[in-house]
Amino acid sequence: MSSTITMTGPLEPRSGWTADRCSMARTLDVVRNRASFLILREAFYGATRFEEFVSQTGLSEPVCAARLRELTDVGILRREPYQEPGQRTRHAYLLTEQGSELLPVLVALMQWGDRWAQDGLGAPVEFHHAGCGGRVGLELRCSGGHAVGGEELQLAVGPQRQQRS
């Protein structure tokens, strides 16, 4: 099977360990529900105000409020007071560094969906490089600078865990 990942060291065989600290699962816990994801997408698309999130995600206000609170509690968004002239102070929801780093997740989802979930119609929207205008995509690369194919991947235990016992 070219598409499966080779296990190395104590990870072999798979039945010998449990993925109880799986980073993928933990990230998905944060973005899993449709509402959180939609809010996140609109945050990247520039939404900051409660009303913008409600109208552009199409979510109901209660759900939107609950998820915005959740995302700020987790540290993906932060609330910042702002004031428009002649208006009272309100709160803007802004992406934190932690939130901004979810961009590759969204791009990866988009890339797959463009190819496999658009009935051959192609990408509805595309990312381009502001500098050169070239189309932007995600690539797997190693620290040696090589482009890496899925069949060239090996799974190894992380640095912290190797030490204790």
Added chain:
Amino acid sequence: MSSTITMTGPLEPRSGWTADRCSMARTLDVVRNRASFLILREAFYGATRFEEFVSQTGLSEPVCAARLRELTDVGILRREPYQEPGQRTRHAYLLTEQGSELLPVLVALMQWGDRWAQDGLGAPVEFHHAGCGGRVGLELRCSGGHAVGGEELQLAVGPQRQQRS
């Protein structure tokens, strides 16, 4: 806001269009539920038999059966008959090309979780390049070969859509 994406052409302003064909949302529809994701992860980790999926995901048999069926219906997995000596014919669940291409999504989830959802403990497991042993990660790159930062992204309408009106 350095972390938000610049809109171009008809995508400006955001309130002028709806994301009703959003590729990200469509992909997430496929991987959204925890069960589907766990099954997919184990498929990449090399699981092929029903019992392997059940024991390694920790899911109940009914859910596992339902999700395996769903994933094969969608085209992410395929069922292939196999026979071990002295055993009757059974079915293996294998990743299709469509399924294999979800790898970047998993890697993106893993990368974020490693940094933000492990309480500073670092990555439990890591990907390495089978060729050179270097650590593998995802990078945003444009067709011109430049590494692209989140703040250098522009969103444009896809090629298919620009044509019709």
Added chain:
DNA sequence: AGACTGGCTTAGCTCGTTCTTAGTCAGCTA
């Protein structure tokens, strides 16, 4: 023939997410 095993299916329950509808509250405008 009868028991065993892997791979499921069925039934019934719980819990979480979302929806709709209906408020509340703070501060600006008239």
Added chain:
DNA sequence: TAGCTGACTAAGAACGAGCTAAGCCAGTCT
């Protein structure tokens, strides 16, 4: 002072995804 608006909160119903417990079926082993 009374109303308006943006940003929420509260309550209740609907739905879906997960669980457990139980059963079924095909083929092998004894």
